[in-house]
Amino acid sequence: MPTQIRFLGPDLPEGLILPIDSTSINIGELKERALSNWPAGKEIPQAAQLRIIFNGKEMANDKTLAESKVVENETTAMHMVIRSQVPKAAEASTADPDKGSNRCTCIIS
Numbered sequence: 001m002p003t004q005i006r007f008l009g010p011d012l013p014e015g016l017i018l019p020i021d022s023t024s025i026n027i028g029e030l031k032e033r034a035l036s037n038w039p040a041g042k043e044i045p046q047a048a049q050l051r052i053i054f055n056g057k058e059m060a061n062d063k064t065l066a067e068s069k070v071v072e073n074e075t076t077a078m079h080m081v082i083r084s085q086v087p088k089a090a091e092a093s094t095a096d097p098d099k100g101s102n103r104c105t106c107i108i109s
Contacts, residue, residue, distance in 0.1 A: 028061035053079040
């Protein structure tokens with residue numbers, strides 16, 4: 001079985017399945033491939049509007065599928081959400097969501 005990515009989400013009610021040649025492609029390339037295979041009859045968003053979520057984390061555009069622990073020759077499910085607006089800063093789409101500055105901190109003494 002070839003490696004496949006199955007996208008699920010509220011903006012893709014019937015889902016989208018992409019065969020992938022290699023897990024060395026990055027998330028940005030995966031978004032472009034998803035857009036080129038977008039379901040007919042659906043409005044095609046911009047790549048910057050797409051959020052891909054895997055294992056509970058938003059994936060950064062420069063991270064490869066192998067780095068994300070996608071297993072070769074298996075089908076992997078990922079969530080895809082379309083943002084209503086494109087982020088204003090170009091780095092907002094490639095920023096690592098785990099390193100955000102808007103985090104709560106608690107100090108218990």
